[in-house]
Amino acid sequence: MKYLDEFRDSAKARILVREIEGLVASMDIPDDRPLNIMEVCGGHTHSIFRYGVEGMLPKQIELVHGPGCPVCVLPMGRVDDCVAIAEQKHVVFTTFGDAMRVPGSRKSLMQAKADGADVRMVYSPMDALGLARANPTREVVFFGLGFETTMPSTALTILQAESDGVTNFSVFCNHITIVPTIKAILDSPDLRLDGFLGPGHVSMVIGTAPYEFIARFYRKPMVIAGFEPLDILQSIWMVVRQIKEGRVEIENQYARVVPEGGNAPALRAVARVYELREFFEWRGLGSIDHSGVKLRAEYSRFDAERKFAIPNVPIADPKSCQCGEVLKGAIKPWQCKVFGSACTPETPLGALMVSSEGACAAYYQYGGVRHHEAAE
Amino acid sequence: MCLGIPGRIEKIDDLARNLATVDVGGVKRQVNIACVVSDEHPASSCVGDWVLIHVGFAMSRIDEAEAAETLRILTELGEAQAELEAMRSSASQQWRPGHDRALRS
Numbered sequence A: 001m002k003y004l005d006e007f008r009d010s011a012k013a014r015i016l017v018r019e020i021e022g023l024v025a026s027m028d029i030p031d032d033r034p035l036n037i038m039e040v041c042g043g044h045t046h047s048i049f050r051y052g053v054e055g056m057l058p059k060q061i062e063l064v065h066g067p068g069c070p071v072c073v074l075p076m077g078r079v080d081d082c083v084a085i086a087e088q089k090h091v092v093f094t095t096f097g098d099a100m101r102v103p104g105s106r107k108s109l110m111q112a113k114a115d116g117a118d119v120r121m122v123y124s125p126m127d128a129l130g131l132a133r134a135n136p137t138r139e140v141v142f143f144g145l146g147f148e149t150t151m152p153s154t155a156l157t158i159l160q161a162e163s164d165g166v167t168n169f170s171v172f173c174n175h176i177t178i179v180p181t182i183k184a185i186l187d188s189p190d191l192r193l194d195g196f197l198g199p200g201h202v203s204m205v206i207g208t209a210p211y212e213f214i215a216r217f218y219r220k221p222m223v224i225a226g227f228e229p230l231d232i233l234q235s236i237w238m239v240v241r242q243i244k245e246g247r248v249e250i251e252n253q254y255a256r257v258v259p260e261g262g263n264a265p266a267l268r269a270v271a272r273v274y275e276l277r278e279f280f281e282w283r284g285l286g287s288i289d290h291s292g293v294k295l296r297a298e299y300s301r302f303d304a305e306r307k308f309a310i311p312n313v314p315i316a317d318p319k320s321c322q323c324g325e326v327l328k329g330a331i332k333p334w335q336c337k338v339f340g341s342a343c344t345p346e347t348p349l350g351a352l353m354v355s356s357e358g359a360c361a362a363y364y365q366y367g368g369v370r371h372h373e374a375a376e
Numbered sequence B: 001m002c003l004g005i006p007g008r009i010e011k012i013d014d015l016a017r018n019l020a021t022v023d024v025g026g027v028k029r030q031v032n033i034a035c036v037v038s039d040e041h042p043a044s045s046c047v048g049d050w051v052l053i054h055v056g057f058a059m060s061r062i063d064e065a066e067a068a069e070t071l072r073i074l075t076e077l078g079e080a081q082a083e084l085e086a087m088r089s090s091a092s093q094q095w096r097p098g099h100d101r102a103l104r105s
């Protein structure tokens, strides 16, 4: 398919790996203090494992897997709220497949479905709106999930429901924003990062300007990266080159998809439908100010939080879970006490084991072989 | 959900609702194209465009010139490496071990 094969060419990957090796060889990087580069986005984590990118890199570069998987950072209490909505008799609860198996404190959406709740997987919020039109006697609720990448699609669906006069459709809004989260990571004291791979698809919506503070105030380089193996390797090369040359900039490797100004129609829909929450609770990271959005009062009739009684009880993560430390990059997935024993993709304790974009599931599935063995 | 998939817009189905049929690797599916139309690029001129689709919405038009530019950089790197390689191997022919030190000092 267009621009997939071209960016998976192994000969070009070798060229990039050699360039990276050449760079680090000229940089005098101590063995016990490799360059730590964080990929913020779960999509990158997935690609890095799928294509074995970590294994291609010289040992002076360490990838730190960040918190950018919206399924993985969903706190248990939120899953409980989904289940509570789904269990109401007249409700059809619709969700992306990724969220079905995330454990709640009582059950996951999958278990709720097995117990008789009408939970349906949809590919698009538009499909949920279609279900609402087809089932006028039922209340169709869509579980709005994701960063700025999917935030506009939910907003546009709400605007469509409004203009079509659909009244039995609402959204349980759990959309989150990336920038306050990156700031929280930069402020966390136990972290040593040398640079970032920036989230490609969030950036295609918000553009490159919102990251400028990372270079200006935190003095860290960032390269906005695509998701194919060559994209990721090239972006790592660009980050390392900045470090070597003493530059601190926000660069854009993924210009074929990310325009500097972002996507104007998408941003307009977002601004029209949502407002920032005071704070939003993240699994493992705690509460982060202004990191989530909710529907504006004008759209309250589409807001499941106002339409339904929602328990909204915060639930602490199980004690044995170390998802928070993994999310912040403080420990590697296999260093979690329950990794691969009590916590596996079949019986996940933490959400990082659920989604294929979660660092733990990725390590489990594809094996972080080199680092894994070196650390044991 | 976050990765998206490229597809090509085949025809506009519903101008008012910004709905179009796209071809994604042979699979046809209706998507919303509201985020890739603008005054300069109205829906009617979108047919044939490559777009990146997330959860049923075309979120970005894939810029072919930029894609070619990225690939060109990689090709040039490869050519530079090949040239260096050639230089090194011809150098090693001229400076056989042992001669090396003598030549440099």
Ligand code: SF4
Residues within 6 Å of the ligand: A320, A321, A322, A323, A324, A326, A333, A336, A337, A338, A339, A340, A343, A348, A349, A350, A351, A352, A353, A360
């Ligand atoms: S192994 Fe399980 S509990 Fe431990 S950090 Fe990963 S997902 Fe969380």
